[in-house]
Amino acid sequence: MKLPVLPTEKSFASPLHHPRVATVIGRWLGIAVTICFLTGLFSHFQQVTPGWLHIPSRPSSLYRVTQGLHVLTGTVSVPLLLAKLWTVYPKLFAKLPWPPSRKALGMVFERLSIAVLVAAMALELFIGFLNTLQWYPWPFPFKETHYALAWIIVGALLVHLAVKLPLITANWRRTPADRTPVPTTTDSLPPAITGLSRRGLFRTVAGAGALIGITSVGQSVPAFGPVAVLAPRKPNVGPQGLPVNRTAKDAGVSAVDADWRVTVMGPQQLSYSLDQLRELPQNRSALPIACVEGWSQGAHWEGIRIRDLLKLCGAPEGSRLRVVSMEKGGFYATSELPAQFAEDPLTLLALRLNGSELALDHGFPARIIAPNRPGVLQTKWVHRLEVIT
The missing domain is CATH 3.90.420.10 (Oxidoreductase, molybdopterin-binding domain)
Structure with missing residues (x-):
């Protein structure tokens, strides 16, 4: 019986897996993760304040803004992370050089760092989402675990950026190929096998993130309250017009x-x-x-x-x-x-x-x-x- 042929990285011909696509979506995800991390750090230090840090009492609504941003960027990071993973998953089928060499060891190290990054981000977003629902189906403390995972993500992300810096730099700026709705075959770009262009993918991902954000941010921004269908809380519902946790x-x-x-x-x-x-x-x-x-x-x-x-x-x-x-x-x-x-x-x-x-x-x-x-x-x-x- 003939064994099935395993796919290789070249088996995925869609231009949507091009490094330029991964770089653009990674840039959006990086912005969201950075805001989420910094605002989460502020929230953590509010509750566990180091002796060297002075947290001001004004602006009086600062925490309302920072924590609203924290949950919003964490929520928007979900479709961005899924899109990022989809653009780069063909890399999983790239063959390691044989016999083992320094390049092979570098690829193994890179894949291990990516595995840590993806696992930590997925768990961080998952338990963060359940926290907004006030549901804790796990034996470990949420606050301490959430904080520790954030630093693991930062470390793994820095390693990933260091390894991928040459590729990121090469694809950071837009090229003439990016202006073409459906790219044609070139030496650097595989032929299109989908009707969705790279620009179309960017619009789809941005639209999905915006839609999720608008339909959830109403729990902290009253103007969006009427369309906050994904928000776990209606902030004006509760005794005396205020929710109770x-x-x-x-x-x-x-x-x-x-x-x-x-x-x-x-x-x-x-x-x-x-x-x-x-x-x-x-x-x-x-x-x-x-x-x-x-x-x-x-x-x-x-x-x-x-x-x-x-x-x-x-x-x-x-x-x-x-x-x-x-x-x-x-x-x-x-x-x-x-x-x-x-x-x-x-x-x-x-x-x-x-x-x-x-x-x-x-x-x-x-x-x-x-x-x-x-x-x-x-x-x-x-x-x-x-x-x-």
Whole structure:
């Protein structure tokens, strides 16, 4: 019986597998991945801030923009990655030189680096997408894994760029062949076997990315809300016009006793009932809730400025604040407000949301709201504030 002949790299005659096509789509993917990485790094440092880094409290909506971009570019990277893989998969059938040589070892190293890059990117995008759905069907911690994979991708990508730099450079600029709708046979370009030109492929990939972006970005850009059919969240749907990620039931806060008090632990210890908090000077802040899952929604908050509470307890200037929730367990039952956030006049111990008392799912009787902060750090069901000098 005659064995089937395995394909070779030359068996794929479509001009859509030309290095120029791979370079252009790779350039788009590189831009998306770079933005996604930098905005993800900003989000990570918001939650795990190194001692050398100072994160500003203004612009107040900065995190809303950066995290919206993070999820948007991660989502758009999916069709770009698929298109990139499709243009270069014939390279998998390129034969290694025999007997083994330095060139063969270079090809093996290149393929290993590509395998790491593709596997890490696929896993990164997959778990990132499931995070937007708040579904975690795995035993490992999402945040730490997502962060580690990002650095693996950066390392593998740098290796890949170093190896492919001559080819990328040679195909970076447009050539006369790129202006031809369906290229003809040349020494460097195989004959066309498809009705889709390279320009047509570029338009198709760009259109697919744009369509996915427009139909998902509405969870953070209200103007696109009506067409956000792929967005996992509608940002204006929920109690008091604001979504809830973690309900009071999930947090183990079933009710708040009438004798609830919030304690401020500083040079002078203070304790307030809810009625006493309402008697303190009230202030208003128009700030968004911006969550790591990518959705955000602006809201109007009323409450007591944190900096006023710090003054009342005699806290020295530059003090930080640890916020403790009534939440039972969970990664974010406590949070820390650095000095620049604690002293910002927009940062409140909020008692009201959009003109009415906080709903229990939004943190009744009191929660933190601060500018330029992830939603997971806007601690709900506050019962203790600890001054850190």
